[in-house]
Amino acid sequence: MKIELVKGDITTIKADAIVNAANSSLLGGGGVDGAIHRKGGKAILEECILIRNRQGGCATGHAVITTAGLLPAKFVIHTVGPVWNGGSKNEDKLLHDCYKNCLQLAFEHHLKTIAFPGISTGIYHFPKDKAAEIAIDTVRNFKNVKAFDRLIFVCYDEESHEIYQKLL
Numbered sequence: 793m794k795i796e797l798v799k800g801d802i803t804t805i806k807a808d809a810i811v812n813a814a815n816s817s818l819l820g821g822g823g824v825d826g827a828i829h830r831k832g833g834k835a836i837l838e839e840c841i842l843i844r845n846r847q848g849g850c851a852t853g854h855a856v857i858t859t860a861g862l863l864p865a866k867f868v869i870h871t872v873g874p875v876w877n878g879g880s881k882n883e884d885k886l887l888h889d890c891y892k893n894c895l896q897l898a899f900e901h902h903l904k905t906i907a908f909p910g911i912s913t914g915i916y917h918f919p920k921d922k923a924a925e926i927a928i929d930t931v932r933n934f935k936n937v938k939a940f941d942r943l944i945f946v947c948y949d950e951e952s953h954e955i956y957q958k959l960l
C-alpha cells in the first residue's frame with residue numbers, strides 16, 4: 793500500500809473512490825461537497841436521496857457510498873466531519889471515525905484506491921495540522937490497510953499541502 797500526496801481538485805482524481813466532506817443531510821453544500829455534486833451530476837444526489845429516505849441522512853463520523861456519476865472516480869464515499877468547537881465536543885474522535893468508516897466501507901466494497909480531502913478543515917474549521925495528523929494516523933493504523941493499493945491525500949490549498957508534506 794502506497795500513501796500519495798496530491799495538490800489539486802479531488803473531482804479530477806481517477807480513483808476507485810473519492811471521499812466527500814458532506815453534511816448530515818446528504819443534499820450537498822459548498823466546498824468540496826458542492827464541487828462533487830456539481831461535476832458529478834444528478835445521479836449522485838439521486839442516490840443520496842435514496843439513502844436519506846432509507847436511513848435519514850448520515851450522522852457525524854459515519855459514511856455512505858454512492859455512484860460517482862460523471863466523475864472519473866467509480867464511487868463517492870460521503871462522510872460527515874465534526875464542526876470544530878474548540879476541541880471540547882469529541883471532535884478528534886469523530887474525525888478519526890470519518891477516516892476509519894470510509895476505509896471500512898471501501899474495504900467492504902473491495903476498492904483499492906481511495907482519495908481523501910481534508911475532511912472538516914474548510915467550512916467546519918477543524919485546525920488543519922491536527923486534522924492531518926489524525927488523517928495520516930488513522931489511515932496508517934487501519935487494520936486492513938494492506939488490502940489497498942493506494943491511499944491519496946488531496947490538498948486543495950498550499951498550506952494543507954505543506955502540512956501533509958512535513959508529516960509524511
Ligand code: AR6
Nearest residue numbers: 801802813815821822823824825910912913914915916948
Ligand atoms: N478538492 C479537494 N479539496 C477541496 C476541494 C476540492 N475541489 N474544495 C475544497 N477542498 P469543506 P468541511 C478542501 O469546506 O470543512 C459543505 O458545505 C478545502 O480546502 O469542503 O468538512 C458541506 O456540505 C478544505 O481543506 O468541508 C458541509 O456542510 C477541505 O476540502 C461542510 O461544507 C474541506 O473543506 C463541510 O465542511
